[in-house]
Amino acid sequence: MPPLLRSIADGVIRIDLQFHGRPQVIAAYLLYDGREAALVETGPTSTMEKLLEGVQAAGVPLEALRHLIVTHIHLDHAGASGALIQRLPWARVYVHPVGAPHLVDPSRLLASAARIYGDLLKPLWGEVIPVPADRLAVVSDGERLTVAGHTLIAFDTPGHARHHHAFLDETTGLLFTGDIAGVRLPGIRYVRPPTPPPELDLEAWSNSIARLRALKASGLCLTHFDVHREDIEWHWEDLERRLWEWGHQIREMMAENLEEAEMVKRLRERADEELRAAGADPEFYDVAVSYESVVAGYLRYWRKRAAATASGMRG
Template identity: 45%
Template sequence: MTAPTESGVRTLDLHFQDTPGVIAASVLDTGDGLAVVDVGPGSTLGALEAGLAGLGASLADVRHLLLTHIHLDHAGAAGTILDRVPEARAYVHERGAAHLSRPERLLASAGQIYGEHMDRLWGEMRPVPPDRLTVLAGGETLRLGRLEVLPLYTPGHAVHHLAYHVGDDLFVGDVGGIRLSERQTPRAPTPPPDIDLPAWRASVVRLRELDAQTLHLAHFGPHPTSAAHWDGLLASLETDAGRVRDGLGRGQDAAELTDTFTRALLDELRAEDPTLPARYEFACPPWMSVQGLVRYWQRAAARGSA
């Protein structure tokens, strides 16, 4: 748990796979119960409960689950929480809502990637009843207790991605990048299937224009809003995307492309902070970023826009 921001936001470390500083949940007191931004996977629900207990609260105090997107590391525990807390609601973009209510396709897709490790990594994902969902397009104004919450449509990492602007705080999910320490240049997580580089750049333009003092990243925690953060994220996005594009151009197969990408990425992280490579591989395995960027470039080539 980190110290609260000036506006009272608390960051709970979900200790994913017993590793600190990898997946965070943010907690706000709305005056109408607690709001949690990105509840994490089912496998870390116990850590979420322990973090709430450290605040003198419990799951029973939660009323609002603000989901930036439906990937398992962000939303996997939502259905279980709603089963246990009948008064709570979840908030999600309209293009992700059906997958929360009927998660079979999402789980089948993840199962093809993680196989026998699915349960250990992600735990249970229960369906969310449609009548417990507030479906958002982005651009609405939500009144949650005493808080005014502005959901913002921010695709690029996922076609259904939202950020939430609450006063001085901006909760950016994955579109704000991965930044596991102050010394680390933000990196863009680029897993399949929805990576869209122009959309991501446009989302960054929108977010950096907002009047917010603190960025809250799911991976990991609060960072001061700064031009350097956004500039670093865009630069690393171009670097990583360019490496995959160039490797494809040289005819590298998947194994060679992944090995080259991973070595370069981890070397850069190690130069910034020797503790980063091990934690980063939990936050965003490099092979998944390669898969997402390969898919992006292949689709761009098919459209004639590569």
């Protein structure tokens, strides 16, 4: 099997999308039963050719690829949806109800992303093409999708974003986690919480973790990156601990009236030291989720909380 592919279960192959030539940043998961195929995650348009190369290298004809399932609509997970529908007009995109309107009309999604990436938006992620409404399938919490010989159950899992699903494969026990299980490189015992603005919600994230832990999945299939099987309970604990620790650290720095750039610098220094102690190269984690986006997400979260508290007191 070519290096960008890895068989992780019967009928399930992980494809490394080689984001801008970097391995182990973005994964898509291919399901195939010999007749039809499905993808969990499309990745961004900038990696679409690598995705389709991987599908065909796995021995799957493109005509068999009929189901494009996205965990949420952020560009690294669903950005290629519209371009893929142009290439595969027989396929459908499966998406959370909150995310569906933004795939049909991505203008607000792109405006939000532009505030984070600026002029790098298109070079990083490629062109974002609308998905025709009649090619969308809106998926509800608890819904079962029978695709490519597998049955996937959708779990509404806010915290990282309001439009987020995780999918449990009843056939294999694998859980496709999107971003709700964080960012972790293969072989490394360290989970980074991806907390970009504007929809970070720490309480909702903890509730989502509790819901998914109760499923007792056989493996966590992360978009960033790969499948993790041996230490699933530790993984959830490490993620939730760091999610809240970083949140409290940012809140303390806000109380010191530090500039945002200084917050990023301090978080980077602390976290990179942890990463090196875990045997990881901090640069690889930065490609998947930057400290700038992490800090921006926490700042928005705490400011929204403060505004809501002030409004309640006035009421």
